[in-house]
Amino acid sequence: DTGVSQNPRHKITKRGQNVTFRCDPISEHNRLYWYRQTLGQGPEFLTYFQNEAQLEKSRLLSDRFSAERPKGSFSTLEIQRTEQGDSAMYLCASSPVNRGNTEAFFGQGTRLTVV
């Protein structure tokens, strides 16, 4: 068990460009979550998958954001036409299906800087 893995760890992009982040959850964890954390704030929920189904999306997830989890394994989060306000740490977490959110394990995050 290698934990939740996120790539890249850091991403600097120009405003207007598209970016994609990847999350590899702990193997056999059915649930996968994306959160966003801005400086000095706690993480804010973005979206949640159970296997390959995206079951909940936050209002924070604008039309420029899309998340996928093909085959119920790794997940990707894409941001199109990035804006400076998208600069944040993007956190991924996973949990086994029989423990709900009480056992969410977080990755180290991808820090996005939009210049």
Add this chain to the structure above:
Amino acid sequence: GDSVTQMEGPVTLSEEAFLTINCTYTATGYPSLFWYVQYPGEGLQLLLKATKADDKGSNKGFEATYRKETTSFHLEKGSVQVSDSAVYFCALGMDSSYKLIFGSGTRLLVRP
């Protein structure tokens, strides 16, 4: 809506001092409560949890008791160490929704 409020930091203590970080919550229903810790350059780690009223979560010398009457889940440690320096997040989770709702975090700095 559901929310979590934490005391603002930073909290600066000398080694071996007593620590309290206040956390209160607002929720419809009966949430589970958590404390997560984030060390510099690392992801969030679950520190402790409590799933029902009067439960006490504990780990690594830290404790927190789920107080329904005061809607609180204060984090305490009797004797802090330099290695406890980190940001601490209080969070709640509802069974009806799998997301976690976090407070804004409290930075703890422990000086030798």
